[in-house]
Amino acid sequence: MTTAKLLEPLNLKGLALTNRVALAPMTRARAGAERIPNALMADYYAQRAGAGLIITEATTISEQANGWNESPGIYSDAMVEGWKLVVDAVHEQGSPIFLQLWHCGRASHSSFHNGESAVAPSAIKINEDYIHTPKGKEPHETPRALGTEEIPGIIADYRRAAERAQAVGFDGIEVHSANGYLLDTFMQSKTNQRTDAYGGSVENRCRLLLEILEAVTAVFPANRVGVRLSPNGAFNDMGSPDYREQFTTAAQQLDRFDLAYLHVMDGLAFGFHELGEPMTLAEFRQVFSGPLIGNCGYTQETAESAIAAGHADLIAFGRPFISNPDLVERFANGWPLSPEADVATWYTPGGSAGYTDFPTYSTP
Template identity: 50%
Template sequence: MTTPTLFTPTRLGAIEVKNRIAMAPLTRSRAGMDGVQTPLAATYYAQRASAGLLIAEATNISRQGRGYAYTPGIYTDAHVAAWRPVTDAVHAAGGKIVLQLWHVGRMSHVGLQEGGAAPVAPSAIPAGGSVFTEQGFEPPSMPRALRTDEIPALIEDYRQAALRAQAAGFDGVEVHAANGYLLEQFLRDSTNQRTDAYGGSIENRARLTLEVVAAVAGVWGADRVGVRLSPLSTAIGDTPLDSTPMQTHGYLVAKLSAMGVAYLHVMEGQMHGGNGADAFDIRALRAAFAGAYIANNGYERQTALDATAQGRADLVAFGRAFIGNPDLVARLRHNRPLFDAPQSSYFGGGADGYTDFTQPQAA
């Protein structure tokens, strides 16, 4: 019998993967408030190393970039030291793992910022929704607009995070430019009202993402850098769409392709509620990019088999399914039922619902 494409090897730039299944970055809020991962993280990721690519949970590039309690960082030596056992464990289990570099921008709270400072954003426009603090869920605080002269230091924070990710033993990095966080806040004209070189035209609004990717690629080489995008997502921060999402993302993707970026990781449609993917020409976006394409959002076994077999995606990312099914690849390959992990175990806590489950795992 022919092996379905989903279970065959491929490569994303310089990263060779053993199958077309990616583990999406999943915030689990189990690091310390100092952003240092616990030893449980090594077990958690190694359990899931049968995936072709593990995309580690969104990781703060700086204290300023943090928007949720108990999320990990990659801006101190202690962070590097805590991540190193994770990458070692994944590699020992035969897996590949990249780190998602994260700055939340306006999706933060003064209680999470050093000295109670205001979060930063392209423009002083408050976000909706809520962020998770030590006191529980709270509305995001009013942000202040980044000054133009602060942007070089922000880009340097990304570069330093990329260097530290390299020191921690990752196989590459993914620049998070999606889901209503800082880089997407710059990209969308709904959240960017600047009049300097980082606002106004599509070219100006895409500038920061491209400069960040160039800085990170200067550390890793573009062929070990991925970028995550979400052209239609409004869920986080109640972030309004860009007025011309196809043109804006088409421009950005063409530039990323010319840079030789390893892969795009795209949230197709809305994150919550109706998918809405039909409102955007994902295939045209895919066609404009020369590298690998990771599809994400609501995929199940059959749709993932179809997408990879038909060449619509090089990999398919699964998120929630990996929480309760560390052996997801085997379950998908053999068409076994999946365990639906309780949402109460998603965020915070210890081993229960993270590395330990009461239901049996498939061999």
């Protein structure tokens, strides 16, 4: 190991973090059919509040944004009240928490929408086997291309979601623009064949994300707003030949907002499109001057190296945090990690099994 920067405090654009380990956003599908956060979720997040920064699971901004069974939302007063349980429990442990804002876009299905099609930049379907829907596993469907006149409504949904996040007491928000969901599909040429101002050029494909940022930074100050990108990802059938140009331009454009951070899924451990050399954090450093969070497949050692080399300011850990609620303490003490959690419990609706029942480390 090089130095021990990972566990040092960080001033994240004015927000005091006790260390540089972030909890990566992870959908855990425990919010019930009504999508209202609850006491079990509060326990889960409080258990992981050793992280310097908690980023919540993806949270839908509207009914239209839904596409995952029992994931939480932030579009009703009851959801605001539910999230208060989570935020209060995390704040009691002294950790800041950002809400990840989500619109599933084409990674959804008509059975989430009373038989109406899911929406996307263009009518291009996910070329994968199936999607889990309220009716069980179903083949993917071709989404409906959004009309230009519908876009202001989506931006307004993001703005309202940010207002509700602020009413809950979240320290900030992360705009989910990764993993083949709506905003990623607007950015990438593979999924955006529009001929209006939201498609056709690299700049036009960034437009929706930038307009959303204009809207949400009128609610939260920009230094409390992060953005997540997956330039190397294949998840949800993504990966475009011009990925390097697209994501370099996006990061350049994002720089003007003076954001809390840019969260880049630079590692390949969550799937790689193999269309060329992966984009690195060092590349993003050249065009984005604010804090960078790295993610995907990091270990304590590789996280230390990335921070020591100046490539990242924080590293987000996902799967290691599922089975090691006390991940930061284990890092600090050199304790071994528990094996990765069983995939079968990642998204088990309702249950504490594989969710809040992982023990903290105890010396044998």
